Amino acid sequence: MPAFSWLALFFGAFYFVYGAYLPFWSLWLEGIGVSAEQIGLLLGAGMAIRFAGNLLVMEQIKGAGHLLPVTRWLSVFSLLAFIGFYFSHQLWWLVGLTLLANFIYPTLMPVGEALATRMVVQAHLDYGKVRLCGSLAFIVASTLVGALVSNVGSEWILHAMVIGLVLMVLLSWLPLHPAPQDVAGERAKASLKATLRSPTVRRFLLITALLQSSHAAYYGFSAIHWKAAGYSGTIIGYLWALGVVAEIGMFAADKRFLQRWGARQLFIAGAIGCVARWLLLGTTTELGWLVLGQLLHSVTFGMSHLGAVRFMTRQLPAEQLIPTQSLYAAIGLGMVLAALMAVCGSLYESLEGGIFLLMALVVVPVFFLRFKPTTVAAAAV
Template sequence: MFNPRPFGWVSQYLSGYFFAYGVYLPFWALWFEGQGVSAADVGMLMGIGFATRCVANLVITPRIYRVESLLPALRWITFASSLFVAAHLLVEPNFTMLATVTILFNLSFGPMIPLSDSMANHYVNRGMLDYGRARLWGSIAFIVGSSAVGYIASLFGANAIVYTALAGFILAMLLSMRNPNPMPVSEQTTAQPRPKIISLLRDPSVIRFLVLISLIQGSHAAYYGFSSIYWKEAGYPESTIGYLWSLGVVSEVLLFAFSKRWFTGMSLRTLFIISSIGVVVRWGLTASTTEVAGLVMIQLLHGVTFAIAHIAAIQYIQKSDASKMVALQSLYNALPLGAFIAFMTAVSGWGYQLWGANVFWGMAVMGIVALFIRLDEPKSKITNINTATSLESN
């Protein structure tokens, strides 16, 4: 228990992290609203969070390059995340103070997943860990967190959202204090060179990839920032909203579980087309209805709009030259899943304040544009989809 095997350490740490993330992602906008923050400022604050995580993953994360540094780094950033979550309860609820704690929190929060994934990959490469099985516990914890906090907040009010997230981070921090057996030790005496990001940004095929995945994943910005507010305004309690978010993650997990059976032999172009069509249908439905049957369909489509696009993106990265893989992974997490969603979240806040649910039609248009972008994809077909097993982790 106090010196767990790699599977126990990684799966339990991810459970604490994703429990907290299952609270943060669906309900933080509701907490901001409960502090009297306007919809436009909620969008700005959520966008600042995404942008800060982007900067952290481009600047801070790559500097922790030795495997021996991963465990101390995870302990410190988990401790810092716990402190800065708690700080939300202590500051004055004005935009400047909320923006300050948002930046501090996301600077520490942003690197948690790439660093814990790096730790997992260290053990995977040594045959000590099945990443998919370990990662599954994080998915389950996300569902538990998003379901539980909705019920708790409906009983005790908006501040219960912060307290519940804090409980998840404290759990992750306590679990991180244990030493896995064996400890992560690098087999190399010198650090690997840092990936050359700038050179990739001059490659037209990489730019098309980043634009395409940005359109698909960026279309989720209004959903991340305002779906909970939208559904609450339609009369649904926090508990129901939590169940709806959990349903979306269940859809994603099931799609990952069966993706090898369903998608082997499909080209990346086909996967991106399926996901783009899903974007058009999902956000068009979101703008059109708040009926229960419609909401269930909308959330079941999360596997199509997020997971299939993620599968295709990971496969694109894996099929690129080995020298480009690390840099592409960094760009994927920092730009489409970070900076662009940050920008679109801010835009969505402005749009939601002006047009309400009609802002989701703008998200649907992004799927239409994505249909017309063609990648210079590898000729080989997808053969190992099961490697793409991660939730929204940016």
């Protein structure tokens, strides 16, 4: 199967599952009797273990040829882990399975992104277009699951995820052409330790950690907050879907309108959007303002992520792509996000919407952090 089709289907399956998990997993936990503080701790623990999972798994990938088999086995083990949630709702069981599932399943994100960036270099893949296929699947999932929660019950959150994981397992075993391989003359993949010695990479990781982890309150507690404000699961699903529609628009516009924007410009735009969005969500639950806040997802996540891809594909040597992708997922989308998720869980009952205002403060340092340009990579997105 051609690289574009394979990755479009794989991202579609992965983000369908993520579209059920990210907006609604807190509601599934609430539905089985877990308290807000325990939800925050479970979500935070899950995000924290991603750090170890991303680093340990990605460190074992010695070259591009390992990406496809690792993707396939991670898909299988992810399915088995989430099936485990059917067997018990005891807190100790939930903690254990949360750690296991989040050690395995989220690692598919950096592995899939590494496959995509490899195809950018190897087959001139249009990253923006293939990535927006995942965003479309996220919309379908968040809309569908929101309606199921309203009309059938929160137990369908897990059902939808398991169905999506079955599809992802089947799709991942389809052949991929061209197969990922190291480019002739390319040096062996750099180690994580060697990659972290680069001051530019460290500055990049700090910037992306601040931008992405500022979404902690949104990812963990927006559904609970909006439900408490009187919105149904269907409306919450539509709001999440709207955010991803805006994200799709940003990815689709990238190649045509944003190619002259460098990583630094995209990061600053992302930071401005974060401040505006979290101030909005922290001060009102009026539907019109929530719609505007969700449209800003195109900036807070979309531009920030495009900035990260721009940095990795234009400003890194090829041997640092996989380790930097791993560190980006482990730190910005794992460890730092986990810490803020736990903080939000402990503060939500007292601050409620005020936790979004704290997220606005998180991104302020981005305006003052800069990194020096480095050698342009072999390919650009």
